[in-house]
Amino acid sequence: MSGSADTTFRLRWERFGPEVEAALSALYGDRAAEVTERVRGLVRAAFDARPDDLRELDERRLLSPDWLQDPRQVGYVAYADRFAGTLAGVGERLDHLAGLGVTYLHLMPLLRPRPGANDGGYAVMDYRAVREDLGTMDDLRALTARLRARGISLEVDLVLNHVAAEHEWARRARAGEPRYRDYFLTFEDRTGPDAYERTLPEVFPDFAPGNFTFDDQLGAWVWTTFNAWQWDVNWANPDVFCEYLDIICHLANAGVEVLRLDAIAFIWKRLGTSCQNEPEVHHLTRALRQAVRVAAPAVAFKAEAIVGPDDLLPYLGVAEHHGKVSDMAYHNSLMVQLWSCLASRDTRLTEVALGRFAPKPTTTTWGTYVRCHDDIGWAVTDADAAAAGLDGFAHRAFLSDFYAGLTPGSFARGLVFQHNPATGDRRISGSLASLAGLEAALEAGDPGSVADAVARVLLLHAVILGFGGVPLLYMGDEIGMPNDAHWADDPAHADDNRWVHRPRMDWDAVAAAEADPDSPSGRILAGLRRLVAVRRATPHLHASVESRVVPSPDPRLLLLRRDHPLGVMLQVYNVSEEEVRLPAAVLADVLGPTASELLGGHAWNLATDVVGVRPYAALWFVPGP
Ligand code: GLC
Numbered sequence: 001m002s003g004s005a006d007t008t009f010r011l012r013w014e015r016f017g018p019e020v021e022a023a024l025s026a027l028y029g030d031r032a033a034e035v036t037e038r039v040r041g042l043v044r045a046a047f048d049a050r051p052d053d054l055r056e057l058d059e060r061r062l063l064s065p066d067w068l069q070d071p072r073q074v075g076y077v078a079y080a081d082r083f084a085g086t087l088a089g090v091g092e093r094l095d096h097l098a099g100l101g102v103t104y105l106h107l108m109p110l111l112r113p114r115p116g117a118n119d120g121g122y123a124v125m126d127y128r129a130v131r132e133d134l135g136t137m138d139d140l141r142a143l144t145a146r147l148r149a150r151g152i153s154l155e156v157d158l159v160l161n162h163v164a165a166e167h168e169w170a171r172r173a174r175a176g177e178p179r180y181r182d183y184f185l186t187f188e189d190r191t192g193p194d195a196y197e198r199t200l201p202e203v204f205p206d207f208a209p210g211n212f213t214f215d216d217q218l219g220a221w222v223w224t225t226f227n228a229w230q231w232d233v234n235w236a237n238p239d240v241f242c243e244y245l246d247i248i249c250h251l252a253n254a255g256v257e258v259l260r261l262d263a264i265a266f267i268w269k270r271l272g273t274s275c276q277n278e279p280e281v282h283h284l285t286r287a288l289r290q291a292v293r294v295a296a297p298a299v300a301f302k303a304e305a306i307v308g309p310d311d312l313l314p315y316l317g318v319a320e321h322h323g324k325v326s327d328m329a330y331h332n333s334l335m336v337q338l339w340s341c342l343a344s345r346d347t348r349l350t351e352v353a354l355g356r357f358a359p360k361p362t363t364t365t366w367g368t369y370v371r372c373h374d375d376i377g378w379a380v381t382d383a384d385a386a387a388a389g390l391d392g393f394a395h396r397a398f399l400s401d402f403y404a405g406l407t408p409g410s411f412a413r414g415l416v417f418q419h420n421p422a423t424g425d426r427r428i429s430g431s432l433a434s435l436a437g438l439e440a441a442l443e444a445g446d447p448g449s450v451a452d453a454v455a456r457v458l459l460l461h462a463v464i465l466g467f468g469g470v471p472l473l474y475m476g477d478e479i480g481m482p483n484d485a486h487w488a489d490d491p492a493h494a495d496d497n498r499w500v501h502r503p504r505m506d507w508d509a510v511a512a513a514e515a516d517p518d519s520p521s522g523r524i525l526a527g528l529r530r531l532v533a534v535r536r537a538t539p540h541l542h543a544s545v546e547s548r549v550v551p552s553p554d555p556r557l558l559l560l561r562r563d564h565p566l567g568v569m570l571q572v573y574n575v576s577e578e579e580v581r582l583p584a585a586v587l588a589d590v591l592g593p594t595a596s597e598l599l600g601g602h603a604w605n606l607a608t609d610v611v612g613v614r615p616y617a618a619l620w621f622v623p624g625p
Contacts (some may be wrong), residue, residue: 005047005048009044009047009294012047012293012294012297013040013043013294015293016290016291016293016294017036017040017294019286019287019290019324020036020039020287020290020291021033021036023283023284023286023287023290024036024039024238024241024283024287026279026280026283027235027236027238027241027280027283027284027287028238031238035238035241035242038238038242039242039245039287039291042242042245042246042249042291042295043245043249043291043292043294043295045249046246046249046250046252046253046295046296047294047295047296049253050252050253050295050296051253053145053148054252054253054255054296054298057148057257057298058296058297058298060298061297061298062297065363066363066542066543066544068258068300068327068328068365068470068543069363069364069365069542069543069544070542070543071535071536071538071539071540071541071542071543072101072103072536073103073104073470074100074101074102074103074104074465074470074471074473074532074535074536075102075103075104075105075106075155075367075470075471075472075473076097076100076102076104076105076106076472076473076475077105077106077108077369077372077373077472077473077474077475078090078105078106078107078108078475078505079107079108079120079373079475079502080107080108080110080134081131081133081134082475082502082503082504082505083107083475083505084505086133086134086135086139087107087110087130087134087135087139087140087142087143088135088139088142088143090105090107090143091142091143091146091147094146094147094150094152096510097150097152098150099529100473100478100528100529100532101529101532101533101536102152102473103151103152103153104152104153104155104258104470105147105152105153105154105155106155106156106258106260106472107154107155107156108120108121108157108373109121109122109124109131109157109159110130110131110134110140110156110157111124111126111127111128111129111130111131111156111157111159112124112125112126112129112130112131112132113125113131113164114164114165114166114167114229115166116492117227117229117492118164118229118492119226119227119230119496120373120496120498120499120502121157122157122159122226122230122262122263123159123162123163123164123165123227123229123230124159124163124164124167125163125164125166125167126167126168127247127250127251128247128250137254140254140255140256141254141255143255144254144255144256144257145255147255148255153257153258154255154256154257154258155256155257155258155259155260155302156251156256156258156259156260157259157260157262158244158247158248158251158259158260158261158262159262159263160233160244160261160262160263160264160267161225161226161232161233161262161263161264161266161267162224162225162226162230162231162232162233162263163230163231163233164229164230164231165215165228165229165230165231166229167231169183169184169233169243170183170184170231173186173218174215174217174218175217179239181218182234182237182239183233183234183237183239183240183243184222184223184231184232184233184234185222185223185232185234185269186218186220186221186222186223187212187220187221187222188219188220188221189221190221192221193210193211193212193221195271196211196212196269196271196275197210197211197212198272199271199272199273199274199275200274200275201274201276202420202422203225203226204226204227204418205418205419205420205422206417206418206419206495207227207418207495207496208224208226208227208228211223211224211225212224213228223269225263225266225275226263232266232269233267235267235268235280235284236268241284241287241288244288245288245291245292248288248292248299249292249295249296252292252295252296252298252299253296256299257298257299257300258299258300258301258302258328259299259300259301259302260302260304261285261301261302261303261304261326262304263304264281264285264303264304264305264315264326265277265281265305265306265307265311265315267281267284268280268281268284276307276311277305277307277311277314282314282315282317282321282325285301285303285315285321285325285326286317286321286324286325288301289301289324289325289326290324300327300328301325301326301327301328302326302327302328302329302330302367303315303316303325303326303328303329303330304329304330305329305330306330306332306374306377306379307332308333308379308381309333309353309356309357310356312329312332312333313357313358313360315329316328316329316360316361316364317361317364318361322361323361323363323364326364327363327364327365328364328365328366328367328469328470329364329366329367330366330367330369330372331366331367331368331369331467331469332379333353333354333356333357333379334354334366334368334463334464334467335368335369335370335371335376336353336376336377336378336379336380337349337350337353337354338350338370338460338463338464339376339399339403339435340378340380340395340399341558341575342436342456342459342460342575343398343399343402343403343410343412344395344398345555345556345575345576345577345578346555346556346575347552347555347556347557347558347573347575348388348389348555349380349384349385349388349390349395350549350558351388351549351551351552351558352384352387352388353380353384354547354549355549356384359546360546362544363544364543365468365469365470365543366467366468366469366470366543367469367470367472368463368464368465368467368468368469368470368471368472369464369471369472369474370432370460370461370464370474370477371431371432371435371474371477371501372472372474373474373498373501373502374498375417375418375427375428375429375498376403376427376428376429377425377427378395378396378399378400378425378427378428380392380395380396380399393424396424396425397424397426399428400416400426400427400428403428403430403435404416404426404428405440411436411437411440411441411449411452411453412430412434412435412436412437412440413430413434413435413439413440413482413483414428414429414430414434414435415428415429415430415483415497415500416428416429417429417497417498429497429498429500429501430483430500430501431476431477431481431482431483431484431500431501431503432457432460432474432477432480432501433453433457433477433480433481433482434482434483434501436453436456436457436460437449437452437453437456438450438453438454438457438480438482438520439482439483440453441453442482442520450520452577452615452616453480453520454480454520454523454524454527455615455616456616457477457480457524457527458523458524458527458528458531458616458618459573459574459575459616459617459618461473461477461527461528461531462531462571462573462599462618462620463558463571463573463618465531465532465535465541466535466541466547466560466571466618466620467547467560468541468542468543468545468546468547468562469543470543471535473528475505476503476505476506477524478524478525478528479506479509479510479513479521479524479525480520480521480524481503481505481506481509483500483501483503484499484500484501484502484503484504487499487500487502487503509521510525513525530599531599534598534599534620537598538569538598538620539564539566540562540564540566540567540569540622541562541569542564545562545563545564546562546563547560547561547562547571548560548561548562548563549561550570550586550590552586553582553583553586554580554582556574556575556576556578556580557572557573557574557575557580557582557613558571558572558573558575559571559572559573559586560573561590567622567623568590568591568622568623569620569621569622570587570590570591570595570621570622571618571619571620571621572587572613572617572618572619572621573617573618573619574613574614574615574616574617574618575616576615576616577615577616578615579612579613579614579615580612580613581610581611581612581613582610582611582612582613583609583610584606584607584608584609584610584611585606587604587606587611587621588606588607591606591621591622591623592606592623592624593605593606593607594606594607594623594624594625595621595622595623595624596621596622596623596624596625597619597620597621598620598621598622599618599619599620600619603625604621
């Protein structure tokens with residue numbers, strides 16, 4: 001190792017080592033100094049092993065620390081096998097991604113899962129190996145290099161709340177090795193589990209009720225928040241911390257640039273609580289994040305915390321953690337609100353819900369999305385509903401009915417996922433196109449309904465591309481792929497209807513959409529490309545700037561304002577199939593007498609009484625002609 005590398009390491013450790021130690025002190029008390037030394041050794045080894053091309057990437061990222069906030073970022077989320085068969089196959093499909101302007105690819109779980117049912121790969125048996133049918137670690141390295149050459153960053157899931165019951169740690173725990181038993185949360189009898197259960201929610205009440213599973217070999221109950229074969233790990237044990245840090249460094253040195261911290265909210269348990277969002281979660285994230293900055297500054301963290309607004313912001317760093325934890329978090333509330341206002345044709349609840357959000361740290365960004373591989377849970381609080389003049393329970397029930405297609409006049413074709421009779425919750429599965437009405441409209445053969453559905457798909461995308469964050473396009477949505485009618489054919493999937501919106505990519509349909517830009521799929525693809533092109537050219541969309549709600553005089557419109565140093569931007573979205581006449585003064589007050597509408601490319605005269613906002617229109621205004 002050259003002297004300059006030693007200096008680099010020394011400077012980084014001087015900068016971030018104390019951060020690591022402070023976070024570890026909050027977690028491990030007296031043991032913090034010893035654990036910090038172990039961390040130093042781990043990150044030094046990873047630093048030394050870092051390949052040259054990734055060192056170069058580190059330097060690039062250090063020169064552009066806001067890389068994830070840049071409006072040129074466009075994300076895409078896909079299952080490697082369903083998208084292209086294998087990791088090598090993904091490398092053959094980069095033209096499609098480039099055609100969408102993609103700069104960021106989240107490949108769904110690709111590390112080796114347990115055999116059989118594995119929760120879509122979220123039950124990992126070996127974090128240092130790739131799923132056999134997808135390829136090898138070398139294939140992963142080759143793919144990241146290929147992606148980097150095209151300016152695409154790879155994101156991979158880090159499942160850190162639990163491992164598969166078949167993971168070596170669990171196997172050795174069952175074999176009686178005390179060291180590994182301490183990697184898990186085990187209980188001799190029901191006393192502990194019963195005490196915790198009093199305040200624990202149910203994640204999968206249908207197919208995995210309860211949060212604990214009795215294991216015969218262990219002779220004990222083991223904590224299993226998700227499925228019985230997903231064993232929660234014990235982060236109160238510093239050995240677990242060091243194991244995961246080492247895994248992160250290993251993936252980073254394979255070229256992974258973003259780690260999706262799966263189910264991060266759940267990793268610390270405290271009696272008498274829901275065991276989500278505990279303060280230690282943020283200390284843990286901070287210790288990992290600051291340690292990784294030493295070994296691999298190019299790497300970023302994305303928090304998968306599907307929690308309420310007050311609990312969400314801490315994942316991006318509030319108070320002492322400001323700017324020191326995850327770089328990005330899913331904006332679940334925005335996603336839920338998009339679906340809510342589309343069903344109700346009313347944005348008042350959305351105004352309340354988005355208005356609740358305090359500004360995020362200016363160095364962080366949202367992951368904005370319309371659909372993902374999971375179900376949609378109606379995260380609408382009773383308080384927000386009441387503030388919008390609604391009953392929370394009734395509105396959540398309305399949304400479930402609407403998207404399950406049970407409400408008369410509903411355009412949606414979704415499925416109910418995990419009905420919980422205790423809370424009345426009914427989450428919803430379904431693809432974007434099916435939930436937005438395209439499936440039903442095509443079946444009915446009604447061109448007007450098809451046009452509305454296409455417009456809804458583009459409207460939702462306009463919001464996630466315009467909100468400020470990395471828009472995460474979900475595979476198949478770019479051509480409006482409907483629900484997979486055959487989702488239950490695979491016995492390992494049959495009890496989990498989230499597979500209805502995890503179809504195999506239909507490449508023939510992509511080719512057809514390219515060939516016929518007037519077809520519904522062709523219109524979606526072309527419309528999306530247009531949105532992406534305008535986004536990339538609009539510096540106002542840098543994620544350091546907040547989107548703030550402007551109260552709309554008409555409940556069918558959502559108005560978002562972005563105060564960028566370059567000038568103001570005002571976005572107008574019509575969530576209804578009706579033309580809305582809006583007093584022009586509402587726009588003129590913000591924009592002045594004339595405005596450029598960027599998506600349509602026209603100048604608007606606002607020195608008039610009213611302007612017409614077309615059905616499902618998305619308008620991005622900046623001042624001036
Ligand atoms: C996350 C994943 C979900 C999975 C769960 C357990 O929420 O998105 O698909 O079931 O974590 O790992």
